[in-house]
Amino acid sequence: MKITCEKNSLLKGVNTVMKAVSSKTTMPILECILIDASSDEIKFTANDMELGIETKVEGTISEKGIVALEARLFSEIIRKLPESDVTITTDTNLSTLITCEKAKFSIMGRDGEDFSYLPFVEKDSCISISQFTLKELIRQTIFSIAQNESNKMMTGELFEINQDQLRVVSLDGHRISIRKIELKETYEEKKIIVPGKTLIEISKILNGGTEDLVDIYFTENHIMFEFDQTVVVSRLIEGNYFRVDQMLSNDYNTKVTINKKEFLDCIDRATLMVKEGDKKPIILNIANDVMELKITSQIGSMDEMIDITLEGNDIKIGFNPKFLIEALRVIDEETINIYYMNPKAPCFIRDEKETYIYLILPVNFIDAA
Amino acid sequence: MKITCEKNSLLKGVNTVMKAVSSKTTMPILECILIDASSDEIKFTANDMELGIETKVEGTISEKGIVALEARLFSEIIRKLPESDVTITTDTNLSTLITCEKAKFSIMGRDGEDFSYLPFVEKDSCISISQFTLKELIRQTIFSIAQNESNKMMTGELFEINQDQLRVVSLDGHRISIRKIELKETYEEKKIIVPGKTLIEISKILNGGTEDLVDIYFTENHIMFEFDQTVVVSRLIEGNYFRVDQMLSNDYNTKVTINKKEFLDCIDRATLMVKEGDKKPIILNIANDVMELKITSQIGSMDEMIDITLEGNDIKIGFNPKFLIEALRVIDEETINIYYMNPKAPCFIRDEKETYIYLILPVNFIDAA
Numbered sequence: 001m002k003i004t005c006e007k008n009s010l011l012k013g014v015n016t017v018m019k020a021v022s023s024k025t026t027m028p029i030l031e032c033i034l035i036d037a038s039s040d041e042i043k044f045t046a047n048d049m050e051l052g053i054e055t056k057v058e059g060t061i062s063e064k065g066i067v068a069l070e071a072r073l074f075s076e077i078i079r080k081l082p083e084s085d086v087t088i089t090t091d092t093n094l095s096t097l098i099t100c101e102k103a104k105f106s107i108m109g110r111d112g113e114d115f116s117y118l119p120f121v122e123k124d125s126c127i128s129i130s131q132f133t134l135k136e137l138i139r140q141t142i143f144s145i146a147q148n149e150s151n152k153m154m155t156g157e158l159f160e161i162n163q164d165q166l167r168v169v170s171l172d173g174h175r176i177s178i179r180k181i182e183l184k185e186t187y188e189e190k191k192i193i194v195p196g197k198t199l200i201e202i203s204k205i206l207n208g209g210t211e212d213l214v215d216i217y218f219t220e221n222h223i224m225f226e227f228d229q230t231v232v233v234s235r236l237i238e239g240n241y242f243r244v245d246q247m248l249s250n251d252y253n254t255k256v257t258i259n260k261k262e263f264l265d266c267i268d269r270a271t272l273m274v275k276e277g278d279k280k281p282i283i284l285n286i287a288n289d290v291m292e293l294k295i296t297s298q299i300g301s302m303d304e305m306i307d308i309t310l311e312g313n314d315i316k317i318g319f320n321p322k323f324l325i326e327a328l329r330v331i332d333e334e335t336i337n338i339y340y341m342n343p344k345a346p347c348f349i350r351d352e353k354e355t356y357i358y359l360i361l362p363v364n365f366i367d368a369a
Numbered sequence: 370m371k372i373t374c375e376k377n378s379l380l381k382g383v384n385t386v387m388k389a390v391s392s393k394t395t396m397p398i399l400e401c402i403l404i405d406a407s408s409d410e411i412k413f414t415a416n417d418m419e420l421g422i423e424t425k426v427e428g429t430i431s432e433k434g435i436v437a438l439e440a441r442l443f444s445e446i447i448r449k450l451p452e453s454d455v456t457i458t459t460d461t462n463l464s465t466l467i468t469c470e471k472a473k474f475s476i477m478g479r480d481g482e483d484f485s486y487l488p489f490v491e492k493d494s495c496i497s498i499s500q501f502t503l504k505e506l507i508r509q510t511i512f513s514i515a516q517n518e519s520n521k522m523m524t525g526e527l528f529e530i531n532q533d534q535l536r537v538v539s540l541d542g543h544r545i546s547i548r549k550i551e552l553k554e555t556y557e558e559k560k561i562i563v564p565g566k567t568l569i570e571i572s573k574i575l576n577g578g579t580e581d582l583v584d585i586y587f588t589e590n591h592i593m594f595e596f597d598q599t600v601v602v603s604r605l606i607e608g609n610y611f612r613v614d615q616m617l618s619n620d621y622n623t624k625v626t627i628n629k630k631e632f633l634d635c636i637d638r639a640t641l642m643v644k645e646g647d648k649k650p651i652i653l654n655i656a657n658d659v660m661e662l663k664i665t666s667q668i669g670s671m672d673e674m675i676d677i678t679l680e681g682n683d684i685k686i687g688f689n690p691k692f693l694i695e696a697l698r699v700i701d702e703e704t705i706n707i708y709y710m711n712p713k714a715p716c717f718i719r720d721e722k723e724t725y726i727y728l729i730l731p732v733n734f735i736d737a738a
Contacts, residue, residue, distance in 0.1 A: 073641065073668065080638045103638055107669035269449045269472055272442065299442065300476035 001065025002089045013044040013057035014075045019201040021071040022048035032068035034115045037061045052118040056229035066112030118233045121224040126217045132210040137168045138203045140330040145196040146172040156193040156237040176359040198234035252339035257309040260336045264328040270295045271321045281318035281363040317343045318365035327358040370434025371458045382413040382426035383444045388570040390440040391417035401437035403484045406430045421487040425598035435481030487602045490593040501579040506537045507572045509699040514565040515541040525562040525606040545728040567603035621708035626678040633697040639664045640690045650687035650732040686712045687734035696727040
């Protein structure tokens with residue numbers, strides 16, 4: 001094999017597929033990037049058996065061939081080369097020469113035949129959304145997947161297509177995050193669970209352009225994203241996702257309208273009074289168009305008032321501040337509505353059209369007052 | 370005590386003195402910042418008994434007093450307050466109230482009497498240099514102090530004043546870094562050893578302005594830096610520093626003139642072939658106005674040619690690439706001169722006027738060729 005590419009094209013290709021390189025594995029081939037120049041295109045592939053990424057790299061092929069190179073080393077070499085044309089040559093022993101200007105690296109490659117290509121995904125069911133939208137959907141829900149692997153389903157997100165709506169849901173037993181968007185067309189009903197790791201990695205590769213589209217294909221076991229020069233394929237999580245709709249409700253006794261930034265900053269300050277690992281709740285005391293936040297711990301105490309618009313009953317309710325902070329951080333609106341039922345029922349942060357819903361369970365607290 | 374300051378003045382003050390807050394200590398008072406508003410000025414002080422920093426903070430004093438506050442908590446509270454006026458009030462029990470707009474924090478302070486003030490430093494011997502110069506002197510030498518505490522003296526830097534010259538020296542047994550500057554006046558001869566930690570921390574506080582001066586005072590056991598609104602006092606390391614001049618030499622058999630960036634980038638690339646912890650040297654083969662760099666390891670091999678101007682004999686010599694990289698990184702000149710004697714003697718990277726000298730010991734290598 002002999003190919004020549006600009007350093008920056010190589011670097012872009014390497015950075016894209018690196019996300020699917022296995023870091024912990026006993027199979028050295030999974031730590032490799034496959035360079036496939038066996039046809040008329042140069043393609044880089046990495047595949048950790050859960051997530052696979054393939055991307056096209058611009059360049060010229062002087063001699064067709066395939067080689068797998070240790071990903072971290074290859075990436076570091078490319079990164080440190082001068083900004084110029086890079087030639088990669090392999091001989092029949094897979095000994096690989098990387099040259100750029102006067103620099104010459106010689107490393108051993110591995111047989112491309114040992115490499116696991118991306119699984120084949122039938123392109124029948126496809127939806128198209130902008131890279132920006134997909135990136136936002138992920139950002140606004142990913143924080144509430146479970147970190148703990150004990151319930152596999154909670155480590156993924158539900159992608160649910162219903163006619164012309166896509167709903168993305170994540171939950172971890174204490175809270176639920178839901179984002180809903182309208183699609184341009186109407187599709188068959190579909191429910192799949194996408195691993196959180198896949199979404200985190202794809203979010204890093206997406207350029208986030210509002211004009212650039214991602215095509216998303218689903219099969220029984222896989223999801224495939226196609227965009228720019230790149231294909232990402234991931235296994236799905238098996239099973240039937242939790243029945244989210246049963247947990248939602250539009251009833252409320254108290255509706256609070258509040259400036260999001262003020263609320264977020266205030267909770268953020270309050271958490272200074274909580275030692276890490278401590279499960280101290282933050283108490284919201286809502287009455288007379290004022291929300292009072294109060295937290296007391298061994299460290300000290302903090303209290304602050306925020307002007308709000310109140311509709312309905314007064315309420316005093318406690319929350320894990322982390323859950324409030326994480327939801328508030330991803331909401332882009334300046335003013336938000338929060339709906340409360342009673343101090344033991346979840347609160348809902350949602351907009352009128354329910355393009356987002358954040359459900360958060362309250363925490364019991366001992367009312368000293 | 371009752372004082373009112375802008376949030377940003379407080380934050381600047383806190384950030385300045387934080388560098389001298391002890392992180393590992395069994396004495397809680399050393400983890401505090403002292404707020405001293407007992408006279409007409411507000412002063413923040415931190416002191417870990419090696420290094421002490423005091424800085425003035427702008428603000429108004431409504432009630433004189435002193436209190437010591439847990440540094441990390443106080444700093445976090447200030448950081449998270451809105452950008453507005455902050456009032457700090459303590460009562461006779463040292464219970465401290467920090468208020469800003471509608472936010473109120475209540476934390477416990479400690480008795481300022483328990484706090485160790487900065488040691489008194491007689492202001493007789495003083496030199497004045499720009500913040501820029503001091504920062505550069507540190508940056509260009511600090512990397513070659515010893516990390517290991519086994520030889521205390523190597524963890525510091527020699528500051529040597531001789532007439533109108535200040536020479537700063539650091540060494541770790543494998544290399545020596547020397548920077549020399551001219552002072553505006555002539556001073557008494559003086560040699561002191563300043564702890565590396567002090568220099569690293571002060572370097573972070575200096576704004577680095579070419580017009581802003583630092584006054585440096587020396588006594589038997591302390592060095593004091595005065596600049597802006599801040600005073601930094603540090604203990605000195607006791608002892609007689611190594612006799613550096615005996616190790617220097619202007620003789621050479623080979624003089625190489627080389628583009629610094631090309632040389633640095635090339636060595637940087639070569640290190641990719643060295644596993645961390647491995648002591649593989651990089652071999653420089655200098656002949657016919659070309660320097661060939663070559664490195665071979667289990668990972669692979671790398672070789673590269675750099676055009677040079679050669680004066681004197683050909684030479685083949687090996688170095689620890691880290692030592693070359695660290696010296697080359699801090700040299701600002703585009704083209705540098707390197708002087709070699711033989712493959713067993715140190716090389717010298719220095720300019721004509723010897724404003725900088727970097728001595729690096731070579732490494733033995735087995736010549737396979």
